[in-house]
Amino acid sequence: MEIYKLPVAGLGVDTVILANGEFPSHIVPLTILNNNNYLVCCDGAINSLIKTGLKPDAIVGDCDSLTEENARLFANIVHCIPEQETNDQTKAVNFCVEQGRTQITILGATGEREDHTIANVSLLCEYLPYADVQIISNYGIFTAIDKTATFQSCEGQQVSLFSIDRCTVTTHNLKYPVVRRVFTNWWQASLNEAAGDEFTIETDGRMLVYRAFLNEK
Incomplete structure (x- = not known):
């Protein structure tokens, strides 16, 4: 049975993808951003990362959000994938998997x-067959x-489930x-609460599990 640890401040990880949403500010994702072995940016995210x-x-994506300056500055590490059947997050995940990076x-x-x-979070279920991928936000x-x-x-x-x-x-x-509940809408299993230092979910299908940080700072 798979056991998922709770990310904590000071944690280092192997492979990180930085997407172009809300930039990390909570101590846990900030630590991970600064302590990893391999960092991939979705193309637009480099515009924020470079300030740090x-x-x-x-840098991976369709390059529609990449400035001319950054395209020139990072030309040797830009991997432009123009197809529009996948978003930049999935392009980055697939790129990492091709490098043998599945965590x-x-x-x-x-x-x-x-x-x-919504799209980025739901895509976690698409990655299940070939990679172990988690999203860590500023909130959970x-x-x-x-x-x-x-x-x-x-x-x-x-x-929340x-x-x-x-x-x-x-x-x-x-x-x-x-x-043994079958839920028919996303809200139905949201807003629950852990009763101890671990909990278990039994399921025979795909689910998303969200754990909120106790301290949002």
């Missing part, structure tokens, strides 16, 4: 436009699962128990 003094290992943390995928947020962590999994948590931590498939769901160690 950090440099990416690769991926995405930052900056939420905020700004709501339609981009999104994880996709398609089978039973346990999540590290803190008592009182806010937890979103069924992508029509699946049967049972929870263990959440404040409001769920027993």
Whole structure:
């Protein structure tokens, strides 16, 4: 059974994708942005990253948001993928997988436009067959699962579940128990709460699990 740890300040990770949404400001995503082995920017995100003094290992996307100056400055690491069947986040994920990097943390995928947020988060379920990808925002962590999994948590931590498939769901160690429920809309399993230092979700389909940070700073 998969066990998902709770990201904490000081955590380092292998591969990070920085998307062009709300820039990291919470201490957890900020630490990860500054402590990783390989950093990929979706093309528009370099415009924000460059202000921090950090440099990416690769810039990936359709390059529609890349300024002429940055295109020239980073020409040797720009990987332009013009097709429009996937968004820049997925282009970046696929690029990382092609490099053999399948443990991926995405930052900056939420905020700004709501339609981009919904699309980026839902795409986690598309990556399940070939990569282990999580989105960490300034407010919490999104994880996709398609089978039973346990999540590290803190008592009182806010937890929301979103069924992508029509699946049967049972929870263990959440404040409001769920027993063999089939949810038909995203709101129905939102706004739950961890009852201890871990909880388990049993599912036979794809789901998104959200754990909010206890401290939003």
